[in-house]
Amino acid sequence: MTPNPSSPSGPVDILSLAAGGDGVGRLADGRTAFAPRTAPGDQIEGRIVEDHERYVRVRVDRILKPGPERVAPPCPVAGRCGGCAWQHLSYQAQASAKEGFIREALRRIGGIAEPPLKGVLAADDPLHYRNKGQVPVGLAPDGSLVLGYYREGSHDVVPLPEEGCRLLAPAVDGALRFVRSRLPRLQLQPFDQTTREGSLRHVMARADGLGRAMVVVVTRSPLEGAAAKEAASWVGQAGIVSVQNNLQSRTGNVILGEETRVLAGPPVLSEELGGLKYRLTATSFFQVNSAQTLKLIAAILEARDWKAGEHVLELYCGVGTLSLPLGRRGLRVHGVENNAAAVEDARANAEANGLGALSFSAADASGAWHTLPEGFEAAAVLMDPPRKGLEPGLPQRLSRHGVRDLVYVSCDPASLARDVKLLAEGGYRLVSVQGVDLFPQTPHVESVSLLRKG
Numbered sequence: 383m384t385p386n387p388s389s390p391s392g393p394v395d396i397l398s399l400a401a402g403g404d405g406v407g408r409l410a411d412g413r414t415a416f417a418p419r420t421a422p423g424d425q426i427e428g429r430i431v432e433d434h435e436r437y438v439r440v441r442v443d444r445i446l447k448p449g450p451e452r453v454a455p456p457c458p459v460a461g462r463c464g465g466c467a468w469q470h471l472s473y474q475a476q477a478s479a480k481e482g483f484i485r486e487a488l489r490r491i492g493g494i495a496e497p498p499l500k501g502v503l504a505a506d507d508p509l510h511y512r513n514k515g516q517v518p519v520g521l522a523p524d525g526s527l528v529l530g531y532y533r534e535g536s537h538d539v540v541p542l543p544e545e546g547c548r549l550l551a552p553a554v555d556g557a558l559r560f561v562r563s564r565l566p567r568l569q570l571q572p573f574d575q576t577t578r579e580g581s582l583r584h585v586m587a588r589a590d591g592l593g594r595a596m597v598v599v600v601t602r603s604p605l606e607g608a609a610a611k612e613a614a615s616w617v618g619q620a621g622i623v624s625v626q627n628n629l630q631s632r633t634g635n636v637i638l639g640e641e642t643r644v645l646a647g648p649p650v651l652s653e654e655l656g657g658l659k660y661r662l663t664a665t666s667f668f669q670v671n672s673a674q675t676l677k678l679i680a681a682i683l684e685a686r687d688w689k690a691g692e693h694v695l696e697l698y699c700g701v702g703t704l705s706l707p708l709g710r711r712g713l714r715v716h717g718v719e720n721n722a723a724a725v726e727d728a729r730a731n732a733e734a735n736g737l738g739a740l741s742f743s744a745a746d747a748s749g750a751w752h753t754l755p756e757g758f759e760a761a762a763v764l765m766d767p768p769r770k771g772l773e774p775g776l777p778q779r780l781s782r783h784g785v786r787d788l789v790y791v792s793c794d795p796a797s798l799a800r801d802v803k804l805l806a807e808g809g810y811r812l813v814s815v816q817g818v819d820l821f822p823q824t825p826h827v828e829s830v831s832l833l834r835k836g
Contacts, residue, residue: 394407423449424447458545476508501816503677506673515555515587521539568612581603596625623648653672661727665723683708694714699718714739715741716741764791765790788810788834792828
């Protein structure tokens with residue numbers, strides 16, 4: 383690779399979108415060109431910033447001709463902020479592209495010529511959907527503190543616009559905007575990734591459906607004295623009901639540390655989704671798009687004929703977001719999760735909803751079978767792994783146990799396709815795939831797949 387930002391690309395016609403979100407075109411010499419924040423049908427002019435034998439990456443200087451799917455971004459910092467990459471695309475084009483990502487991954491990686499894809503369930507509102515926002519703290523040129531998102535490929539903080547972030551739910555946005563106005567009163571400096579000096583790292587806000595917000599200030603050292611008192615005083619302002627201090631002294635990109643201290647208000651936030659109650663702590667994983675999570679759950683319930691009384695093993699169960707809807711249908715679910723705190727949340731959630739047929743254990747997915755309650759015979763396995771997909775050896779273990787139905791919730795088409803191919807080697811065939819768009823304005827897409835033995 384020879385970076386050469388002085389080398390002009392010449393006019394490039396953008397033909398499609400890559401799974402990472404970039405537009406894809408071709409140079410006059412036949413090489414593939416990837417250009418960020420472009421749309422199919424655009425004709426662009428730019429400079430080659432990465433020069434490879436078969437492809438190049440182009441920094442866009444000008445849009446010579448906009449494509450039919452290009453729209454004006456609703457956010458004034460959309461071209462600079464790294465929080466989302468697709469506000470310049472019509473939402474119809476976004477949903478269509480995501481369907482293509484799933485289909486192409488299953489064809490190219492999974493080896494399935496005609497994937498049984500049902501399409502993508504689009505969002506009714508592709509803006510203001512995130513029930514949680516976690517943003518870094520930075521310094522403006524004048525030395526004032528700012529909250530925002532990192533500029534793509536850097537640790538430079540692009541401040542949230544004065545009008546608010548277009549992806550955040552109003553309660554989350556309102557809480558962050560209030561905290562932004564009060565941060566100077568903490569009299570702390572932001573953490574500098576280069577010098578490793580400063581303490582303020584991130585601010586996280588999450589809100590429930592009633593607009594109640596939990597604020598978590600992430601620092602390298604504990605908030606004490608006047609700083610802790612100031613943060614605690616935020617309760618009762620801008621819908622904030624709880625303020626907490628998370629300690630993260632490690633370097634790297636992991637936002638939250640293991641220790642969280644409550645400064646004011648309750649330690650948990652109570653959420654209701656689809657008539658079920660969930661207890662959320664500062665570190666709980668919970669889907670950030672509540673409306674689309676309901677569609678995801680509906681897709682799971684429609685993936686197969688779930689029968690009351692069946693035993694279901696759920697791998698990567700988290701706080702029980704997917705376990706509880708199955709339990710309410712009369713299924714006996716045993717969930718396994720390697721995060722012990724999430725398991726405690728899941729147990730509390732099951733108890734709060736009167737679902738005594740649910741049980742949970744802390745273990746890696748591959749060790750799930752050692753945690754099964756006596757007499758538990760799984761008729762199906764439900765799994766929602768992280769972006770990297772199933773852990774090594776798990777597809778082979780699933781095949782050996784021979785459970786008839788696998789329902790696979792994926793957040794990455796490539797890892798899904800790889801695992802589908804591995805599971806096919808063990809006798810599973812792909813019966814159906816339903817895409818669900820949980821992250822509008824980004825190239826990410828979720829899906830629910832049914833695989834059946836035999």
